[in-house]
Amino acid sequence: MDTVMETATTKKVRSVRPVGTRAVLAELDGLPDVLALQAMLNKSPLPGQVDVLAAAETVMVVGESASATRAIGERLLELELTTPEDTDSRLVVIETVYDGEDLADVAELTGLSVDGVIASHTGQIWTVAFAGFAPGFGYMVGENQSLTVPRRASPRTAVPAGSVALGGQYSAVYPRRSPGGWQLIGRTGARMWDLDRAQPALVRPGDRVQYCAVREVVTASSLDSESDAEHHAAAGLRILSPGAQSLIEDLGRRGYGPLGVSAAGALDRASLRRANRLVGNASTSAGIESVGGGLTVEAVGDQVIAVTGAPTTLTVQSPSWVDSDGPDGGEQPGATRSVPMATPFALLDGEVLTLGAPGTGFRNYVALRGGVDAPLVLGSRSADTMSGIGPAPLVPRQILQVGTETVSTAVGSPELQPEFPGQGVTVLDVVAGPRADWFDQAALESLTGQEWVVTPQSNRVGMRLDGTPLERNREGELPSEGTMAGALQIPPAGLPVLFLADHPITGGYPVIGVVRDEHLDLAAQVPIGGRIRFRFVPDSPDFTPIPEK
Secondary structure, eight states: OOBOOOOSOTTBOOEEEEOTTSEEEEEOSSHHHHHHHHHHHHHSOOTTEEEEEEOSSEEEEEESSHHHHHHHHHHHHHOBOOOOOOTTOOEEEEEEBOOOTTHHHHHHHHTOOHHHHHHHHHSSOEEEEEEOSSTTOEEEEOSSSTTOBOOOSSOEEEEOTTEEEEEBTEEEEOSSSEEEOSEEEEEOOOOSBOTTSSSOBSSOTTOEEEEEEOSSOOOOOOOOOHHHHHOOOSSEEEEEEEOSEEEEEOSOOOSOGGGTOOOOOOSSHHHHHHHHHHHTBOTTOOEEEEESSOEEEEEESOEEEEEEESOOOEEEEOOOEEOTTSSSOSEEOOOEEEEOTTSOEEEOTTOEEEEOOOSSOSEEEEEETTOBOOOOBTTBOOOOTTTOOSOOOOOTTOEEEBOOOBOOSSOOOOOOOOOOOOSSEEEEEEEEOTTGGGSOHHHHHHHHHSOEEEOTTOOSSEEEEESSOOOOSSOSOOOOEEOOTTEEEOOTTOOOEEEOTTOOSEESSOEEEEEOGGGHHHHHTOOTTOEEEEEEOSOSOBOOOOOOO
């Protein structure tokens, strides 16, 4: 379990908690200290620092390795917080029509009239404290607490993009249609997130925002590129059937957490690296991630392919041909052959490759020599299913163009496949989470003492597990704080959610444990209906206090 150590002054980090082995959570005394630490770390990054995720009362720092993360945690306890300078602060004006469904409810909750709510919202400057929930969603803090209201008791399943909302002490604008429990007071046509801009987020942490009441919403149009629509790939793979779901993924995008963007990328990173290695690609090249079999692709030009991940049958069918001399004449089916997993093979022009349903495991990875040449979005070709960033899911007749990301003139030798989850129980190692103290020993033993079943509601955002619910040992809700892939969040119902690559970067439920990074690839291969058992391992850093000088 983690040891939480206190420092002696409020102008230092109050305590540091490990978040797995690759991140630490610095606890502070309030939002001013959060903003101060965030500004310091952005201006002068600590050695090995990869990402900084500020939240209501915490700052999560992600490290490049376990040893770097441990050193970051120790250094955070030494830092003396200084007031951030406002030299980079921008003022952004957001025109708003105040006709939200919850405007009257907010008036009643605050004791103001409807006009009073509007006057209070437009009459103060809001500061973007941190980002989270979705790209472009900025948590804004006002100059006073006059509009502090609770979230809705029952969240909406869909909040329209551009909705201006209040939740707790914060105001925000929903950048895209999504579920949400905030109080809706208006709407705006401002594009909060636009990848065609040099800075996609309209507002970023530290920016100041002035809401301005208007009668009509003016929506900024986005220019579609005709060249993209008219572009035809000269060579690559034609999708005949995407199966249950097939996505373009590489190793993900890093460093965009402050904008609300998760890493995304292949869930089973080792399998993607193996497939790329076999065809002579860079390990970071994009390939196809497919779920549950059924993917069928046709070669456009001669290609070199490798398929890794869950063991399955790979069938190649040659193009049909016309036999004018045969007894019946007409079109004859092409020859069919099987090809092995984890082995490079030629897929000649017109040949069709079909992936069968995995016998064990869940996900397959198809590498194309040269990589898939999808557009780069924030430095990655990965699809992020939660935010909508990156390529859309693959569809029939779509052509994936071959890229040029080879690093070797030769393909690799066939490799042995690791074992993948089957009908038995998959054991995942976890370290104590930053909020393990929200649970008593009985709950911790229940987490590791039972088998959890992966439910059909699971996806790339997170695996939802079913079993005997866990009970907290304290009341109340946790202010949103940074989180990461591998985190085991426990919602009020007590059933764990294991965050995967497309998870939101902040969360408001306590994290009881964090799956070790090297076991996330294994977790990605557990199918729907599969069983998981968690095993605590004592790998959480033990932060010791820094002596006063």
